[in-house]
Structures are given as structure tokens and as C-alpha cells.
Amino acid sequence: MAPNRTEGASVGTSGLEIDRISKRYGDVVALREMSFTVDAGEMFGFVGSNGAGKTTTMRIALGVLAADSGEVRFGGAPLDLRLRRRIGYMPEERGLYPKMKVDEQLAYLGELHGMSHRDARAAAQRWTERLGIAQRRRDAVEKLSLGNQQRVQLAAALVHDPDVLVLDEPFSGLDPVAVDVMSGVLREKCDAGVPVVFSSHQLDLVQRLCDRVGIVRAGELVASGTVAELRDSGPVTLIVDAPDAAPGWADALPGVTALATDGTRTTLRLEPGTDDQSVLHAALATGPVREFTRHRPALTELFRNVVTEEPAA
Ligand SMILES: Nc1ncnc2c1ncn2[C@@H]1O[C@H](COP(=O)(O)OP(=O)(O)OP(=O)(O)O)[C@@H](O)[C@H]1O
Numbered sequence: 001m002a003p004n005r006t007e008g009a010s011v012g013t014s015g016l017e018i019d020r021i022s023k024r025y026g027d028v029v030a031l032r033e034m035s036f037t038v039d040a041g042e043m044f045g046f047v048g049s050n051g052a053g054k055t056t057t058m059r060i061a062l063g064v065l066a067a068d069s070g071e072v073r074f075g076g077a078p079l080d081l082r083l084r085r086r087i088g089y090m091p092e093e094r095g096l097y098p099k100m101k102v103d104e105q106l107a108y109l110g111e112l113h114g115m116s117h118r119d120a121r122a123a124a125q126r127w128t129e130r131l132g133i134a135q136r137r138r139d140a141v142e143k144l145s146l147g148n149q150q151r152v153q154l155a156a157a158l159v160h161d162p163d164v165l166v167l168d169e170p171f172s173g174l175d176p177v178a179v180d181v182m183s184g185v186l187r188e189k190c191d192a193g194v195p196v197v198f199s200s201h202q203l204d205l206v207q208r209l210c211d212r213v214g215i216v217r218a219g220e221l222v223a224s225g226t227v228a229e230l231r232d233s234g235p236v237t238l239i240v241d242a243p244d245a246a247p248g249w250a251d252a253l254p255g256v257t258a259l260a261t262d263g264t265r266t267t268l269r270l271e272p273g274t275d276d277q278s279v280l281h282a283a284l285a286t287g288p289v290r291e292f293t294r295h296r297p298a299l300t301e302l303f304r305n306v307v308t309e310e311p312a313a
Contacts, residue, residue: 014039014040014075014076015037015038015039015040015042015074015075015164015195016037016038016061016072016073016074016164016166016195016197017037017071017072017073017074017076018034018035018036018037018057018060018061018070018072019035019070019071019072019073020033020034020035020069020070020071021033021034021035021057021060021067021069021070021071021072022034022067022068022069022070023053023056023060023065023067023068023219024068029218029219030053030056030219031053031056031057031060031067031219031220032218032219032220033070033220034053034057034070034216034219034220034221035070035221036214036221036224038164038195038196038197038212039195040193040194040195041190041191041192041193041194041195042190042195042196042211042212043186043187043190043196043197043198043209043210043211043212044195044196044197044198044210044211044212044213044214045197045198045199045200045206045209045210045212045213045214046058046197046198046199046200046213046214046216047199047200047201047203047206047213047214047215047216047299047303048199048215048216048217048307049217049307052216052217052218052219052307053216053218053219053220054168054199054216055092055168055199056219057216058089058092058166058168058197058199059091060072061079061087061166061197062084062087062089062166063079063081063084063087074086074087074163074164075163085113085114085160086162086163086164087162087163087164087165087166088157088158088160088162088164088165088166088167089157089165089166089167089168090153090154090156090157090165090166090167090168090170090198091168092168092169092199094149094150094153095153095156096141096149096152096153096156097141098140098141098142099140099141099142100140100141101137101138101139101140101141102124102128102133102136102137102138102139102140102141102144102152103121103124103125103128103137103138105141105152105156106120106123106124106127106128106152106155106156106159107120107121107123107124107159108120109156109159109160110123110124110159110160113159113160114160115159115160120159120160123159123160123161124137124155124159125137127155127158127159128152128155130185131151131152131154131155131181131182131185132151132177132178132181133148133151133152133155136148146173147173147174147175147178150170150172150173150174150178151178151181151182153170154167154170154182154185158185158189162194163194164194164195164196164197165186165189165194165195165196165197165198166197166198167186167196167197167198167199168198168199169198169199169200169201170182170186170198170200171183171198171200171202171205172200172201172202179205183205183209186198186209187209190211203298203299203300203303204298204299204300206227206299207227207298207299207300210227211226212224212225212226212227213225213226213227213230213299215230215302215303215306215307217306217307222306223302223306227299230299230302231296231297231298231299231302232296233272234272234296234297234301234302234305235269235270235271235272235297235305236269236270236272236274236276236294236295236296236297237259237267237268237269237270237294237295237297238267238268238269238270238276238279238292238293238294238295239265239266239267239268239291239292239293239295240265240266240268240279240283240289240291240292241264241265241266241289241290241291241292242264242266242283242286242287242288242289242290243264243287243288243290244286244287244288245264245266245283245286245287246286247261249266249282249283249286250266250268250279250282250283253278253279253282254274255270255271255273255274256268256269256270256271256274256279257269257271264290265291276294280292
């Protein structure tokens with residue numbers, strides 16, 4: 001349905017390339033030739049129903065799970081151990097040691113990624129301050145609320161100053177202030193040239209934050225593009241108030257479906273590519289037109305359309 005410039009990842013980008021990744025778990029086909037790229041400085045929202053394949057893709061992108069076929073590249077090079085260490089990853093199942101103190105844990109993770117003890121401690125301090133958890137630094141992780149544990153988890157993904165960020169549902173369960181803090185940090189990283197990909201079921205947030213979005217259904221990327229491109233590719237809704245028009249005045253117009261009538265106002269759905277000016281002419285032919293409003297679908301609506309379409313045979 002949508003412009004899909006990510007299909008068949010281009011070669012040699014400075015970003016992250018997921019190139020025709022397939023994965024099965026026994027009889028379950030989790031991914032079928034999944035492809036997309038996340039360029040340097042770009043925030044990519046990865047959305048799809050439960051079980052669509054987002055976590056599997058992200059685990060393969062990080063290298064903790066092997067694909068059956070396909071390749072993950074970063075900066076044009078296939079992912080190896082050295083490049084893997086340059087990824088900041090926030091796993092869906094969260095991966096913190098519950099009994100370890102916040103600052104010790106972050107410093108330890110920094111050292112695991114090759115930082116000196118001193119740099120790792122400084123980074124732990126910096127990120128706990130930036131993420132609003134400085135006062136909990138000396139507490140064991142298990143004593144923190146779930147939202148604050150999630151902030152620690154983001155700090156864990158950032159502590160080694162990664163070149164790529166791959167985050168599995170980083171916003172789930174966060175309060176609005178924490179959402180703002182986290183979005184601010186991700187935007188800063190993007191602006192510094194880091195490719196950021198995150199999965200989310202919060203589509204309003206994805207629409208607001210992401211430069212590009214990929215919609216996955218049953219292991220395949222079925223739509224991708226900027227939010228504007230995706231919204232332009234979906235059906236447009238028109239509200240037309242033509243008081244003198246007879247009922248059914250728009251029924252014969254090609255590509256137009258009347259969805260509802262409220263007094264003299266009619267809500268029409270236009271198939272992609274239908275010229276709204278021909279609808280305006282038809283409305284004017286009936287008499288005065290008091291309202292003519294065009295609505296593009298929100299990402300939530302597009303998502304519903306895309307994920308409920310029949311999968312390709
Ligand atoms: N370890 C596993 N063994 C068997 N099947 C698995 C395993 N992990 C995932 N799957 C299956 O692979 C498919 C994709 O799952 P995945 O967790 O990647 O989806 P998701 O898009 O992240 O879902 P959610 O939004 O619910 O987190 C699902 O059918 C799931 O049941």
C-alpha cells in the first residue's frame with residue numbers, strides 16, 4: 001500500500017541494514033525476508049500486532065539470535081562481534097540484575113562493552129542524572145518502580161555511547177514525564193547521527209516521534225515510509241456539507257464511498273488516487289457547499305487497515 005523505499009536494503013549506507021532476514025521457530029515462520037534500513041540520524045518506528053516478528057527482528061539485529069538467511073549490516077559491513085558491541089540494545093524482557101545497585105550495574109555494563117572503570121562510572125553518573133534517576137543510584141534495581149527500572153534499562157543501552165540504538169518497546173508502561181524524557185534522549189541521539197529503531201504499540205507516539213515507520217504483519221514488512229508518505233498513501237476522508245444535495249448525490253462518483261450522513265453533511269471515503277476536486281465539482285453542481293474538509297488517516301487507522309488486510313498468498 002505504501003511507498004517502500006526500504007525494501008531490498010541499499011548497499012553501503014552509514015546506518016543499520018536489515019537485508020532479507022528470514023527466521024523459523026520449528027513450524028512457525030517468524031520472519032519472511034524482512035528488509036529495512038535505518039539511516040544515520042534517523043528514528044525508525046517498528047510497529048505490528050502481537051507476534052508479528054518485531055522482537056525476533058531486533059534480536060537478530062543485535063546478533064543474539066541467528067537468522068536462517070539474510071544479513072544484518074552496519075555502516076555497510078556485516079555485523080560481527082566488534083560491531084555488535086557498538087549497539088545499544090533494550091531487550092523486551094529487560095535484562096537487569098535485580099539485586100545489583102543501579103550505578104554499579106551501569107558501570108559494570110559499560111566495562112563489559114570495553115570502557116575503562118573510570119569512564120564507565122562517569123557515564124553511569126551522567127546517564128542517571130539525564131534520565132532523572134540520580135537519587136536512586138545507590139538502590140538495588142529491584143527496589144525501583146517498573147518505570148524507573150525502565151529508565152535504568154535505557155541508561156544501560158546508552159552507557160557505552162553506542163553507534164546504533166535498538167530498543168524493544170522502550171515506552172511501554174512509562175508515565176508521560178518519563179515518555180518526554182525518553183523521547184528527548186532518543187531525539188538527541190538521532191541528532192548526533194545515531195540510527196535509532198524502536199518498536200511500540202503506542203502509535204500516536206510513533207507518529208509524533210519517528211522520521212520513518214515500518215509496519216510488520218506476519219513476519220513481513222507490509223508498509224514503510226515517512227509518516228506523511230504513509231498517511232498520503234491511505235484512504236482520505238472528506239466531509240462535505242451540501243445542503244441542497246439529494247441523498248446519494250456522491251454514490252456514482254468513481255473511487256468514492258459514502259460512509260455516513262449527518263443532516264446535510266456527508267462523510268465520504270476516497271480511494272488513494274481519487275481527485276478530491278472532482279468531488280468538489282459534483283458537490284457544487286448540487287448547489288452551495290458550506291464545508292469541504294479533507295482528513296488524512298492517522299497512523300492508528302492505517303495500522304488497522306494494514307494489519308487486518310488478508311496476508312498475500
Ligand atoms: N523462542 C520461540 N520459540 C517459538 N516461537 C517463537 C519464539 N519466539 C517467538 N516465537 C514466535 O515467532 C513469532 C514472532 O514473535 P515476536 O516475539 O518476534 O513478535 P513481536 O512482534 O515482538 O510480538 P509482541 O508485539 O507481542 O512483542 C510469533 O509467532 C511467536 O510466537
